Amino acid sequence: MVDIWNTIILEPVLNSLIALTNVLGGSFGLAIIILTVVVRLALFPLTVRQTQSTKAMQTLQPKIQEIQKKYAKNQQKLQQEMMKLYKEAGINPLGCLWPMLIQLPIWIALYQSIMQALGATPESLLSLSQHLYSWAAIGHAIPLNEQFLWLHLSRPDPNLILAILVGGTMWVQQKMVTPPATDPRQRSMTNLTTTMMPLMFGLFTLSFPSGLALYWVVSNIIGIVIQYFVSGGWGYLRAPSVPKPATAPAPAPTQKVILPQKAPTVQPSKMLQQASEESKTIKKASEEKKKGLFGR
Amino acid sequence: MASFLRSKTNILGLILSLVILSLLVVGCSGPTFQGWSGFAEQEGVLYFGGIDGRVFAISLEARSQNLTFPSQGEWVFNIPSVGTPGTICGPACAPATPRASVYATPAVLGDLLCVGIYGGDTGRVVAINRLAPGYNEGVPQRSKGEWTYPTGVNSIGAIVGTPVNVNETLYVGTSDGNLYAIDAVYGEKKWAFDTGGKIWTSPVIDGGVIYISNYQKKLFAVSSVDGSQIWNIELPASIASSPAVSADTIFVGTFDNNLYAIDRATGKERWNFKGGNWFWSTPVVKGDTVYAGCLDNRVYAISASSGQEEWQFVADGPIASTLVTTDSLVLVASEAGNIYMLESGTGNMVRSVDLGSPIMAPLLADNNIVYVHAGNLCVYAVDVQSGQTVWEFCYSNNN
Numbered sequence: 089m090v091d092i093w094n095t096i097i098l099e100p101v102l103n104s105l106i107a108l109t110n111v112l113g114g115s116f117g118l119a120i121i122i123l124t125v126v127v128r129l130a131l132f133p134l135t136v137r138q139t140q141s142t143k144a145m146q147t148l149q150p151k152i153q154e155i156q157k158k159y160a161k162n163q164q165k166l167q168q169e170m171m172k173l174y175k176e177a178g179i180n181p182l183g184c185l186w187p188m189l190i191q192l193p194i195w196i197a198l199y200q201s202i203m204q205a206l207g208a209t210p211e212s213l214l215s216l217s218q219h220l221y222s223w224a225a226i227g228h229a230i231p232l233n234e235q236f237l238w239l240h241l242s243r244p245d246p247n248l249i250l251a252i253l254v255g256g257t258m259w260v261q262q263k264m265v266t267p268p269a270t271d272p273r274q275r276s277m278t279n280l281t282t283t284m285m286p287l288m289f290g291l292f293t294l295s296f297p298s299g300l301a302l303y304w305v306v307s308n309i310i311g312i313v314i315q316y317f318v319s320g321g322w323g324y325l326r327a328p329s330v331p332k333p334a335t336a337p338a339p340a341p342t343q344k345v346i347l348p349q350k351a352p353t354v355q356p357s358k359m360l361q362q363a364s365e366e367s368k369t370i371k372k373a374s375e376e377k378k379k380g381l382f383g384r
Numbered sequence: 385m386a387s388f389l390r391s392k393t394n395i396l397g398l399i400l401s402l403v404i405l406s407l408l409v410v411g412c413s414g415p416t417f418q419g420w421s422g423f424a425e426q427e428g429v430l431y432f433g434g435i436d437g438r439v440f441a442i443s444l445e446a447r448s449q450n451l452t453f454p455s456q457g458e459w460v461f462n463i464p465s466v467g468t469p470g471t472i473c474g475p476a477c478a479p480a481t482p483r484a485s486v487y488a489t490p491a492v493l494g495d496l497l498c499v500g501i502y503g504g505d506t507g508r509v510v511a512i513n514r515l516a517p518g519y520n521e522g523v524p525q526r527s528k529g530e531w532t533y534p535t536g537v538n539s540i541g542a543i544v545g546t547p548v549n550v551n552e553t554l555y556v557g558t559s560d561g562n563l564y565a566i567d568a569v570y571g572e573k574k575w576a577f578d579t580g581g582k583i584w585t586s587p588v589i590d591g592g593v594i595y596i597s598n599y600q601k602k603l604f605a606v607s608s609v610d611g612s613q614i615w616n617i618e619l620p621a622s623i624a625s626s627p628a629v630s631a632d633t634i635f636v637g638t639f640d641n642n643l644y645a646i647d648r649a650t651g652k653e654r655w656n657f658k659g660g661n662w663f664w665s666t667p668v669v670k671g672d673t674v675y676a677g678c679l680d681n682r683v684y685a686i687s688a689s690s691g692q693e694e695w696q697f698v699a700d701g702p703i704a705s706t707l708v709t710t711d712s713l714v715l716v717a718s719e720a721g722n723i724y725m726l727e728s729g730t731g732n733m734v735r736s737v738d739l740g741s742p743i744m745a746p747l748l749a750d751n752n753i754v755y756v757h758a759g760n761l762c763v764y765a766v767d768v769q770s771g772q773t774v775w776e777f778c779y780s781n782n783n
Contacts, residue, residue, distance in 0.1 A: 209417040209504075210544055211416060211417060214664065214679075214744070217664070224640065227641060228620060228639075230621070230639040231599050
């Protein structure tokens with residue numbers, strides 16, 4: 089199992105980083121940034137799909153609330169109806185998790201790669217020898233220079249700068265996609281999540297190699313940019329934290345697809361249609377992309 | 385929608401938290417370093433740095449009789465800590481006490497045992513009275529001749545390469561890029577030579593010239609008298625092994641999988657030999673043959689004059705431990721835990737001994753016994769003729 093992990097995940101990431109470092113004149117920090125951009129570009133279709141899927145689901149908000157109200161006392165039926173609704177709208181409720189899940193092995197591999205590539209200890213340098221490809225560019229690049237800007241990439245940033253950057257960018261990204269909840273209990277939960285996650289990552293930054301934190305910052309910034317352009321603005325970041333009408337869906341000032349205050353009066357079938365149309369648009373875009381990639 | 389998003393965020397949060405927590409456990413332990421000190425032998429006593437961060441003196445006679453440790457002439461010494469808490473792990477999970485370890489083989493000078501300390505970012509040289517350590521809470525006892533360099537809370541770069549003692553001067557390279565010459569009697573710096581790159585290798589001194597390599601691909605020849613540079617050369621890749629010196633040639637292994645032969649007088653390359661991985665351990669020269677252990681699991685015997693391969697032997701694991709030679713044998717240890725006894729002329733295996741634990745520390749051979757410091761915190765004495773383990777000494781925190 090360890091060998092499979094090393095062969096499929098760790099060694100490609102590790103050797104790519106070292107080769108990139110060699111190409112970039114010995115800057116390991118720049119290599120991490122380029123690798124992050126490559127990873128995010130590779131995940132771009134999934135990220136767009138996630139963003140659009142989220143948008144499509146927002147249009148179902150009134151219908152969901154209606155179902156929740158109707159089957160408040162029957163959880164089983166509530167789940168069935170919700171799933172039915174998603175099916176009719178052509179939305180995969182777990183689809184949003186994939187970009188994040190796919191990045192997790194890359195995080196772990198990156199962490200291992202940074203620790204090994206920089207050869208922070210004699211043991212890690214010795215271990216590195218067993219994971220290197222026999223490319224000339226690799227041998228000439230070892231051992232790497234761990235200095236990047238003010239950072240020692242194999243060690244945590246002793247200042248708070250990187251922690252603030254990680255926490256801040258993550259908070260912005262989360263705020264952009266998380267709608268303000270109407271129910272006070274849900275609102276407190278949402279607030280907790282959107283605050284706790286960036287806070288946790290900010291704290292982790294104080295313990296992890298700054299090279300990994302650099303990946304988080306760059307990845308978050310790319311995520312924000314994608315979110316901005318795909319959603320057409322800052323999303324819920326600029327929305328009031330508590331929506332004024334308790335029953336109305338949260339307004340998203342820059343997201344034109346969301347039906348504002350009048351949403352509850354819109355016919356459910358119309359909303360489903362709208363959500364379906366959005367879902368179809370995603371599928372169509374995806375198919376066109378596939379044709380573009382493989383249809384030649 | 386809100387509840388769905390909430391549950392989705394919770395799932396995501398749970399997964400992320402689990403992954404991050406597992407990473408944190410690894411991250412909080414910091415980069416792990418244990419050490420792999422070899423042995424210094426003097427008057428029937430073996431001195432070495434333990435993997436648990438202590439220095440041991442074990443009597444060969446007491447161990448062969450399996451007496452309770454510590455017996456007469458034996459002791460264990462806790463290394464004074466170097467560095468500051470949190471420098472390895474970061475402020476969020478600072479270890480309670482900074483750790484120190486020993487990679488360098490200790491050097492004996494009269495009644496003193498000089499030990500190079502590795503503390504992650506920092507290092508120090510400590511001189512212990514080897515007959516009866518007098519250190520008290522990390523402070524040397526001057527009346528016993530003990531000293532620490534640098535003194536007080538100061539430190540130098542971490543020490544990996546073995547210090548070398550010549551004419552009461554200790555030469556040691558450190559991670560701060562300096563080669564230090566320290567008065568071995570008083571523990572005072574005579575001079576320092578800045579190589580401009582991390583030194584994790586040992587210096588070699590011959591004819592008043594010190595040969596030392598660093599991780600900036602450079603090999604230096606430096607005067608042992610005043611630390612002035614005689615020459616330096618830059619190799620195509622960083623230098624992995626400590627240099628070995630024969631009559632007129634220096635041999636070093638590099639990270640581009642080559643073993644280079646360099647002219648001692650001019651620093652010009654004579655030949656290079658390509659292996660399958662790094663030549664990490666120090667090559668050993670005997671007659672016209674260079675024996676070099678490689679991390680590609682092989683031992684190579686190479687003609688010192690021509691660079692042609694004479695033979696190679698395939699082991700069951702990478703060879704990081706510096707090998708030793710006897711009259712007719714080459715003794716090699718692999719990371720997989722095997723000791724191989726090979727005919728020096730042919731490379732044919734005479735016998736092998738499986739110790740079952742990784743071996744990275746240099747071997748020591750004396751009177752037909754090879755001493756091995758293994759990764760399982762045990763020292764083995766193996767009879768070269770029979771392949772039998774004569775005795776073993778396993779240390780733990782209880783000892």
